[in-house]
Amino acid sequence: MSEKRKFELIKKSKQNNARLGKIYTSHGEINTPVFMPVGTQGTVKTLTPEELKGIGVEIILGNVYHLYLRPGDELIKEAGGLHKFMNWQGPILTDSGGYQVFSLAELRKITEEHVEFKSHIDGSSQFLDPEKVIQIQTNLGSDIMMSFDECIPYPCEYDYARQAMERTLRWSGRCKQAYINKNIEEQLLFGITQGGTYKDLRKKSIEGTIEIGFDGYAIGGLSVGEPKDLMFEILNDTMTIFPEDKPRYLMGIGTPVDLWECIELGVDMFDCVMPTRNARNGQVFTSRGKLVIKNAKHKRDFRPLDLECDCYTCRNYTRAYLQHLFNAKEILALKLNTLHNLHFMIQLIFKIRRAIQEDKFLEEKKKFLDKYMNMD
């Protein structure tokens, strides 16, 4: 491991476990807490890199599973890496594919060695293992690589959850070894912890993963169907086990409310397809809660989506126009909604950072939720 600084803890809230930090990558710094838009297939759906930058996005996600299958990580390597291929010059985190194998692929077969599966694109037989996942992420050239994990469903028997967690630990070890062998310090490697909804397994997973040693630690396998309170409980009980001097990444989460709740518990990084996917389904965030653009009441509403928003969409278009575009199945609708929703998430993160900085987290959280949960 290099002694170069990769994470800096800048401030701890006086009110709770919320923190401000900075991650250093070869494509620039990332301030934390951070929300990472998902760019599954080498593009954050509907938006250009310039548009992402324009709304303050600091880092985006790519997916090993998707990019390995199409267009192939070797093609992307030939293109000069994922940054150059997709024209995004900021930091990129790539997910290792564990979750996608679990949620998308067909006919999975998990052994100690690897996972075999059939591609959801063409049905071809494929496999991923820890070494291959590191190789793919090396080819992609992502700034933050994730270790390979086994993601279990909810509910899940204790015994299987334990086996999967232990296998994930062994795979994490193999990922770390493959990473060391490659001598690719310009890329950070994060470990993923598992354990389902069993607190003792979660603790063992975290301790074991820390023992292997990574540049950051992710919490995987949550928000897969378990009650939300149970998720918060697990986070609350386990967050303090993570070392203070490493970033903590809660994978696949979350809603605006989740962000407040989880940052309060000490989470630094988030990703979620929800803001972009909802946008394409015509659901947008506003400071007064969610708004469904198809609703009849917006037909002649010549106000912006959110009166308090200054994004491109809200500065230039009305709810009436956005409903028309959406009903007419116009592609521009999807882009304008996406731009708005991501802007909302990024502005929310900015607001939360300021609240931590000024030790006003609890007051600002209450103010936000009072308005957001009491939509008119």
Place this chain on the structure above:
Amino acid sequence: MSEKRKFELIKKSKQNNARLGKIYTSHGEINTPVFMPVGTQGTVKTLTPEELKGIGVEIILGNVYHLYLRPGDELIKEAGGLHKFMNWQGPILTDSGGYQVFSLAELRKITEEHVEFKSHIDGSSQFLDPEKVIQIQTNLGSDIMMSFDECIPYPCEYDYARQAMERTLRWSGRCKQAYINKNIEEQLLFGITQGGTYKDLRKKSIEGTIEIGFDGYAIGGLSVGEPKDLMFEILNDTMTIFPEDKPRYLMGIGTPVDLWECIELGVDMFDCVMPTRNARNGQVFTSRGKLVIKNAKHKRDFRPLDLECDCYTCRNYTRAYLQHLFNAKEILALKLNTLHNLHFMIQLIFKIRRAIQEDKFLEEKKKFLDKYMNMD
């Protein structure tokens, strides 16, 4: 009619009938020859108004037929007109709906009074007549309105072609009267000539339409299936009947080659869905002819679409990336292709204008076609 200048003939080519001109509208000037991207439903598919402006678009099209049916011209009037509704501050021309009733609607019934039809959106019974079409375009607030016409198919019996042409003349007269009654001089009104592929009918239609008197004259009902040579022949035989001091608009045309051919014959204005529609189907224009982005040979081609193009797409993305996006059904593919194709058409118009200005039309046309028709 106001005496305010609405069209200025700036230069006539010394080599042929090509001309340079300027149309004055309340939303700015339009240089001619001009290519008008089609924004059927209140948006040029996939692009923002800023992107259109960025590639040099001077005027866009809207459609009475579509906007009347959805979201409704009265709603758009309430929104402050089509410019404000869609956030486009440049000139807008609206087509009268004649062609769409002919090509899209079901169960048409044409009488002297009006056209009855069933909406292609919800099957509801609707009608359009000359007075209504002027009312709708007044509500939309377009800078250039089109008169209502009857568009016939190809081939078409002489007798029906004559009847439809004569009806179109009477409808043009009613449009003109409705326009005068409304006293809306800030909007220009163009007449549409018809006559199918019969030259005598075309001549009668043009003479009759000129007699009524409009701010510009359109040639409708071409490129509906007739051989291309026949279209050029008709244009060649009838173009000189049009007054020199009014713009001439060839509706629904055309390809890059068509632009050279028809401008040479004296056409000033064009619109066509082809550049935008082809883009969404993965067909793009290049200086060496059409390129189909899905073709296997582009899979590892890390060059831009067109080596001579400086559009946003060509400056930032490779054929390999665009093929990947297209295969992955990513919306960004459609936008990047559209931006490129419209940029190509606008740059082509700029090139043709310069050629007319410098009296090098024939040389430049040959240079362009030699390269465009001999793609490698």
